[in-house]
Amino acid sequence: MSFVDKVYEVSKQIPKGSVATYAQIAALSGNPKAARAVGMAMRKNPHMPIVPCHRVVSSSGELTGYSAGGVGVKKEMLLKEGVKFVGDKVDLAKSQWRNVAS
């Protein structure tokens, strides 16, 4: 299993209405510094309907890229899922995904 495959596995687990940062996914995948590789994995995104790549944002909550239409569409989808937005960025303080069961 490659690192990117791990990334997909993690991304799949992101609950609706929440978002995760590239660094976060990278860390959960085993390489906290592989945030970049994560981005590439999303760009390729061989698991479009399976992996909600639109729930992945930069460390600042800013919407970056999106192979399937652009950050505009991405933002709309997040909004529909209930993700809080601050201007053009995601409100990480409220909508960042936490892999903790509480």
Add this chain to the structure above:
DNA sequence: AAACTGACTTCTC
């Protein structure tokens, strides 16, 4: 196998 590229992050000015 080497070099280039990219949906990143972090430090410094």
Add this chain to the structure above:
DNA sequence: GGAGAAGCCAGTT
């Protein structure tokens, strides 16, 4: 807080 530069990783050519 904004702009610029450096560092890292994995994939593609």
